[in-house]
Amino acid sequence: MLSSKRLICLSLLVVYSFAFTDYLLKKCGESGFCNRNRFYSNNILNSKNNYYSLDETSLNFDSNSNILYANVIKTIPSHQITTDNDTISHSNEELKITLPITISMLDSAVRFTMDEARSERHDVLEDFSSDLLSIQRYNETSNWSFDPKNNIPIEKFLKFNQLKNIVEISNEDESIKLNVYQDQFKIEIFYKGKLAMVLNDRLFLNVEHLRNEDDNDLNLLPEESSFNSFEDNFQYSKDDTLPFGPESVALDFTLIDSTHVYGIPEHADSLLLKDTSGSEPYRLYNVDVFEYNLDSKMPMYGAIPLLIGLHNDDTHQDNQFVSGVFWNNAADTWIDINYNNDLQNTKTHWMSESGIIDTIIFFTNSPLELSKKFTDLTGKPALPLLSSIGYHQCRWNYNDELDVLTVDSEMDRNHIPYDFIWLDLEYTDDRKYFTWKPNSFPNPKRLLQKLQRLGRNLVVLIDPHIKNDYPISNEMIVNDVAVKNHKGTPFIGICWPGKSLWIDTFNQLGQKIWNEFFQKFLYENVNNLFIWNDMNEPSIFDGPETSAPKDLIHSGGFEERSVHNVYGLTVHESTYESVKQIYSKSDRRPFILTRSFFAGSQRTAAVWTGDNVATWDYLRMSIPMMLTNGIAGFPFIGSDVAGFSGDPEMELIARWYQAGMWYPFFRAHAHIDSKRREPYLFNEPLKSIVRDIIQLRYKLLPTLYTLFHESSVKGVPIVTPMFYNKPQYKELYSIDDQFYMGDSGILVKPIVEKKVEQTEMIFTPGIYYEYYSLTPMIIDELKWETIITPLNRLPFFIEGGHIITTRDKYRRSSLLMQNDPFSLIVAPSMNGAAQGKIYLDDGNTFEYLTEEYLDFEFEMINGNKIIGKLNHLPKNLEKIGNLSINKIIIAKGQLAFNQETVTIKQNDSTFTCAIINEENRLVILNPGINLINDWEIIF
Numbered sequence: 001m002l003s004s005k006r007l008i009c010l011s012l013l014v015v016y017s018f019a020f021t022d023y024l025l026k027k028c029g030e031s032g033f034c035n036r037n038r039f040y041s042n043n044i045l046n047s048k049n050n051y052y053s054l055d056e057t058s059l060n061f062d063s064n065s066n067i068l069y070a071n072v073i074k075t076i077p078s079h080q081i082t083t084d085n086d087t088i089s090h091s092n093e094e095l096k097i098t099l100p101i102t103i104s105m106l107d108s109a110v111r112f113t114m115d116e117a118r119s120e121r122h123d124v125l126e127d128f129s130s131d132l133l134s135i136q137r138y139n140e141t142s143n144w145s146f147d148p149k150n151n152i153p154i155e156k157f158l159k160f161n162q163l164k165n166i167v168e169i170s171n172e173d174e175s176i177k178l179n180v181y182q183d184q185f186k187i188e189i190f191y192k193g194k195l196a197m198v199l200n201d202r203l204f205l206n207v208e209h210l211r212n213e214d215d216n217d218l219n220l221l222p223e224e225s226s227f228n229s230f231e232d233n234f235q236y237s238k239d240d241t242l243p244f245g246p247e248s249v250a251l252d253f254t255l256i257d258s259t260h261v262y263g264i265p266e267h268a269d270s271l272l273l274k275d276t277s278g279s280e281p282y283r284l285y286n287v288d289v290f291e292y293n294l295d296s297k298m299p300m301y302g303a304i305p306l307l308i309g310l311h312n313d314d315t316h317q318d319n320q321f322v323s324g325v326f327w328n329n330a331a332d333t334w335i336d337i338n339y340n341n342d343l344q345n346t347k348t349h350w351m352s353e354s355g356i357i358d359t360i361i362f363f364t365n366s367p368l369e370l371s372k373k374f375t376d377l378t379g380k381p382a383l384p385l386l387s388s389i390g391y392h393q394c395r396w397n398y399n400d401e402l403d404v405l406t407v408d409s410e411m412d413r414n415h416i417p418y419d420f421i422w423l424d425l426e427y428t429d430d431r432k433y434f435t436w437k438p439n440s441f442p443n444p445k446r447l448l449q450k451l452q453r454l455g456r457n458l459v460v461l462i463d464p465h466i467k468n469d470y471p472i473s474n475e476m477i478v479n480d481v482a483v484k485n486h487k488g489t490p491f492i493g494i495c496w497p498g499k500s501l502w503i504d505t506f507n508q509l510g511q512k513i514w515n516e517f518f519q520k521f522l523y524e525n526v527n528n529l530f531i532w533n534d535m536n537e538p539s540i541f542d543g544p545e546t547s548a549p550k551d552l553i554h555s556g557g558f559e560e561r562s563v564h565n566v567y568g569l570t571v572h573e574s575t576y577e578s579v580k581q582i583y584s585k586s587d588r589r590p591f592i593l594t595r596s597f598f599a600g601s602q603r604t605a606a607v608w609t610g611d612n613v614a615t616w617d618y619l620r621m622s623i624p625m626m627l628t629n630g631i632a633g634f635p636f637i638g639s640d641v642a643g644f645s646g647d648p649e650m651e652l653i654a655r656w657y658q659a660g661m662w663y664p665f666f667r668a669h670a671h672i673d674s675k676r677r678e679p680y681l682f683n684e685p686l687k688s689i690v691r692d693i694i695q696l697r698y699k700l701l702p703t704l705y706t707l708f709h710e711s712s713v714k715g716v717p718i719v720t721p722m723f724y725n726k727p728q729y730k731e732l733y734s735i736d737d738q739f740y741m742g743d744s745g746i747l748v749k750p751i752v753e754k755k756v757e758q759t760e761m762i763f764t765p766g767i768y769y770e771y772y773s774l775t776p777m778i779i780d781e782l783k784w785e786t787i788i789t790p791l792n793r794l795p796f797f798i799e800g801g802h803i804i805t806t807r808d809k810y811r812r813s814s815l816l817m818q819n820d821p822f823s824l825i826v827a828p829s830m831n832g833a834a835q836g837k838i839y840l841d842d843g844n845t846f847e848y849l850t851e852e853y854l855d856f857e858f859e860m861i862n863g864n865k866i867i868g869k870l871n872h873l874p875k876n877l878e879k880i881g882n883l884s885i886n887k888i889i890i891a892k893g894q895l896a897f898n899q900e901t902v903t904i905k906q907n908d909s910t911f912t913c914a915i916i917n918e919e920n921r922l923v924i925l926n927p928g929i930n931l932i933n934d935w936e937i938i939f
């Protein structure tokens with residue numbers, strides 16, 4: 001959250017206008033290492049010179065770890081150096097730089113790393129000796145991105161064969177084979193016998209090795225430039241001391257037979273990534289981008305460096321597979337993408353400012369499996385509190401206790417369910433986190449207890465910038481856990497509270513001190529207070545690109561430059577651990593919202609898309625942004641409904657709630673300068689439209705919670721792109737305005753345009769039932785259909801073949817629904833088949849990890865039988881709530897139903913039950929069955 005207030009904060013610092021202005025951010029040409037790597041890649045394409053080769057004598061296969069170690073040697077040949085004014089030229093001696101590499105096989109993936117043996121560089125080392133900085137390249141990104149709970153199985157090499165100029169490697173089942181070329185270092189990767197990817201195909205491999213500024217010319221290859229190697233002349237980062245000079249790493253990957261690539265959030269851009277030739281590369285650099293630009297490759301708040309490629313070999317239809325390139329580097333990173341449609345190959349070029357090359361390349365047969373593999377490595381999304389997938393009401397700001405309790409009771413009076421209410425910045429005493437404004441919130445515990453009666457929760461904002469000079473920041477200084485400036489003293493920058501310090505949560509001591517702050521702030525027994533970590537990119541008002549100077553120093557002597565994109569994760573993960581520990585007596589799952597994120601953030605947080613604007617374009621963009629995060633392993637995402645800044649018109653609010661009810665994280669939020677817009681304040685018909693939509697979200701909670709659980713086990717998206725579920729249809733590859741909800745069969749296309757009362761949706765063959773009427777629509781072959789959508793309707797279908805569960809009665813909160821019975825909606829396929837499932841647990845604690853959950857499956861067979869099958873029963877049934885089914889709705893579709901009763905068998909008893917035969921549907925009321933025992937319904 002950033003505001004016009006920022007104008008005040010910044011008035012003396014930089015001129016800053018209200019809307020987001022790109023000039024604050026570097027373009028590739030203004031970024032030293034991006035400029036240099038693009039320059040190098042252009043030149044090397046022409047010269048085709050090779051400077052990197054594998055030293056075959058260094059090959060060393062460690063059979064304990066199953067890792068192949070070797071050295072790649074970078075050779076800078078003796079060559080003439082011509083200076084800018086063309087008058088002086090001289091030559092250098094040949095220089096050899098050792099770059100240790102590793103190659104290992106993970107479960108259907110290849111890991112390749114490349115470091116620089118800086119400690120061997122006796123020629124220059126002493127010029128870089130420092131008490132403050134580690135000389136090593138930062139290689140601990142995986143400490144944060146990989147799931148610490150997961151012991152990644154490293155497969156044995158089946159083959160490790162050294163031929164002349166080629167080392168052949170393959171995994172156990174030989175599904176993945178590598179050819180590593182020695183003289184001209186490159187790696188070809190074959191998946192199922194077919195060339196799938198080439199690393200260093202275009203010779204863009206570039207490791208800018210350690211050198212003295214004085215000798216920079218001697219260390220440059222003829223294809224390289226020295227642009228901003230030891231200085232930064234970008235207007236807002238001129239103070240960067242660049243202690244190691246140029247140290248970027250870059251590599252190209254060619255995806256063979258792939259014409260569609262996705263991923264690398266966060267960008268406000270289409271799901272299908274765009275070609276970057278002749279324009280800016282996509283940039284991953286976590287920054288605060290208030291009112292960010294749309295349809296843009298500019299960096300945003302978070303970074304997940306995972307690129308997903310669909311591979312189709314047109315000559316063999318079933319030869320379809322998916323690859324994933326995970327570039328495990330937390331530094332400022334740019335990615336160029338070139339589609340080459342003639343050759344059916346996609347070329348990518350990855351450039352990071354520092355750190356090592358650490359890349360994991362996945363191959364799977366389907367997109368869903370790719371999400372699974374990626375989250376095997378980086379961790380599954382946490383299963384959230386059931387209440388946190390309800391509705392969240394937020395505003396900057398609810399001013400005091402009375403304000404909060406008034407919103408609370410007005411929601412109830414107007415039959416609008418909600419579970420979370422939020423306090424932004426201003427609840428604090430003078431923007432000092434871990435305090436409450438004394439007059440406005442004199443008794444926070446009392447407020448929490450009042451909310452707790454209906455199972456409701458409060459979230460407050462706590463950011464990593466800590467106001468200078470109060471007990472909390474003093475504690476940080478005493479314990480030496482503040483991020484330091486390049487001179488090694490605590491860094492002071494400007495943020496909301498004015499002069500501030502930043503907690504260093506890379507440090508175990510920093511994590512411990514952060515935890516102690518929460519120990520004093522949270523209540524062990526009143527466990528409905530949760531935390532929002534905002535501004536954790538980090539956002540620094542007087543910092544370069546509104547963020548941290550890259551020469552700040554973190555624990556371990558690593559520069560901000562190398563760890564930047566993972567900082568936010570260290571903060572929210574540390575916050576999560578603190579909350580978890582404090583609530584451990586009641587075993588309550590924490591809820592943490594973060595703005596900044598990296599690969600792995602899904603393990604502990606939810607995220608939102610930051611400071612959007614109440615316009616139709618931001619509504620439209622929220623959908624591809626959500627889809628992209630979902631396929632990159634971090635599905636618990638939403639956008640501020642109905643736009644953070646500005647005052648949305650009635651129609652936009654209605655459409656935004658209709659889209660927002662599908663966001664995994666469903667929160668309304670508004671800027672301090674906008675008019676109050678709690679839904680009960682709206683005039684009719686808007687108030688009823690919004691109330692009904694929020695109630696619909698609550699009805700669907702059993703289905704949504706089942707999808708969240710599925711995602712927490714498999715890492716699959718919740719809101720799912722069309723092509724993910726139906727990769728066989730190329731027509732779906734660029735669809736990013738309609739989506740499935742996981743594998744539930746729910747198919748939605750929110751309206752994101754003004755004055756639109758009908759829309760075109762694409763359908764694959766099958767039968768689809770419009771949700772409200774259950775009117776069937778039969779599709780023989782893939783086609784577009786016109787769907788009529790007045791303001792009180794959204795295009796919402798259930799695809800034939802699915803059974804979903806709902807809880808239909810309005811209740812004030814998710815907790816109060818737990819005593820209500822379930823309904824089933826059966827949507828048969830053309831031949832009368834349908835399947836569904838429900839996952840339930842207490843929605844609250846970690847007991848589900850010790851078998852305390854219920855797993856029940858439904859199936860319709862041949863249109864004349866529905867069976868219910870129990871897969872898992874918890875020991876403590878009463879904690880899970882009501883398990884009876886009191887309504888079954890069957891979409892009639894194509895099937896001929898003419899009986900008046902059905903036969904129901906549960907346990908050993910058999911009884912009959914009346915069918916109510918309505919237009920489009922059959923209804924069975926009170927069938928007397930439940931989710932505890934198997935049953936059958938026979939028509």
Ligand SMILES: *[C@@H]1O[C@H](CO)[C@@H](O)[C@H](O)[C@H]1NC(C)=O
Pocket residue numbers: 083084085087088
């Ligand atoms: C050429 O440039 C070099 C350094 O870039 C400088 O030392 C030298 O004086 C220049 N020579 C002339 C003739 O300008």
Ligand SMILES: *[C@@H]1O[C@H](CO)[C@@H](O)[C@H](O)[C@H]1NC(C)=O
Pocket residue numbers: 136139140142143
């Ligand atoms: C990082 O490099 C150091 C020094 O070479 C090594 O000891 C350490 O194991 C590496 N850490 C990781 C996570 O690879």
Ligand SMILES: *[C@@H]1O[C@H](CO)[C@@H](O)[C@H](O)[C@H]1NC(C)=O
Pocket residue numbers: 140143506556
């Ligand atoms: C990172 O992981 C490596 C290898 O697992 C370990 O040796 C190192 O201590 C870890 N670093 C931190 C800061 O925890």
Ligand SMILES: *[C@@H]1O[C@H](CO)[C@@H](O)[C@H](O)[C@H]1NC(C)=O
Pocket residue numbers: 819820821881882883884886
């Ligand atoms: C579950 O719901 C049914 C139907 O409303 C009701 O008859 C039953 O008493 C409820 N059971 C529990 C345990 O609340």
Ligand SMILES: *[C@@H]1O[C@H](CO)[C@@H](O)[C@H](O)[C@H]1NC(C)=O
Pocket residue numbers: 907933
């Ligand atoms: C059905 O059988 C199970 C044991 O198989 C028993 O626990 C349960 O009470 C029975 N339910 C009914 C409704 O009879």
